[in-house]
Amino acid sequence: MTDTSDTRPADGAAAQAPRPRSRVLRLMRYLPLITPVLLWAVPCGMLLHTGQDWPLPVTLIGTVLFALGLVGMPYAMMRGHGRRQEDRSAIIGDTLLGGSWVLFTWTVLLGVPARIALTVAGVGEGQDRARIVTWAVLAVTALLLAWGYAEARRVPRVRRVEVRLPRLGAGLDGLRVALITDTHYGPLDRARWSARVCEKVNALDADLVCHTGDIADGTAERRRAQAAPLGTVRATHARVYVTGNHEYYSEAQGWVDLMDELGWEPLRNRxxxxxxxxxxxxxxxxxxxxxxxxGLAGHGAHLAGALRGADADHPVLLLAHQPKFVDEAAAGGVDLQLSGHTHGGQIWPFHYLVRLDQPALAGLTRHGDRTLLYTSRGTGFWGPPFRVFAPSEITLLVLRSPRRAA
Incomplete structure (x- = not known):
């Protein structure tokens, strides 16, 4: 293994024009105002105030609880993720966010069609139908949240994928690449979970282990204990890491330095x-x-700098946190890009919103004539401690050469 490049961007890279903001990102600035109202008001109206005629105490208590959620969720999230960085508040706010999202989703997707179906079938009177739907929505929500919490907190299953690279030499056939990403160590202490993930990675006997960013939510100093097990990861050739967007919310250079201290190679445009x-x-x-x-000096995504000095005849494996970088990777002749960021949507149906901003949600996809992209659903979770129809993963990619021996 030889290091043949440096961290400096390609000549003129600093003068490149900033990327235009996507329409999704422009719309997202209004979400903090609109989202809490929709998430709490819609279920409140449909489950309590539309045709059920609940006893007055039930209606009052239920309405108060929804109102507390509407006020308490953004308040807790501001204290948890704002300047105060209070972990307990972050846990409360994130849990309320995930719970309200699931309740809102199934109130709309199950509640409305179920009322129509029961009406067409002539089941019960109007009030009875409304109450049946309410209990059904609450039951589905509770089951999904319990299952989603267990899915988020478990050690991920290993997903094995064979990737055929036409330019890969026969000597590299069968190269084992382990990929972890989006560990998101955060307010919930997951030091033991982190150690178990690393043990599972070591059991894969990988030649190369990659972490494609979003290590944690918080500074390296604050989350050091949870990240420390990464230092125990073993690889035959190298352990490599690139920054994710969440590092840039939390003193990115501190994470680069910590990963270097733990024995990982930070591939910063090299x-x-x-x-x-x-x-x-x-x-x-x-x-x-x-x-x-x-605004951090020397930080920026520069593919030309990363490939400077590399022989154009050699196949290229590129680590880039976000799948959207694949357009540049394809233009630059990259053979395989490994990414994370999407979490596979994490809580369905958020999947569809993610696809508005990224070219892939999960799995192996082709881009252009040469370039393959593998997008991991992520090893941990961000924010709400739930994963619904988006299981986490540790990925083992086995690289195959067309010239391998029979």
């Missing part, structure tokens, strides 16, 4: 050469696409 059996693989990495706007 590459390594992985050599085996007389063949070579270029393993490159770029900072997250949000790095340039962070």
């Amino acid at each position: 590459h390594l050469l992985l050599e085996r059996g007389g063949d070579t693989l270029v393993v490159a990495g770029v900072d997250d696409v949000t790095a340039e706007s962070s």
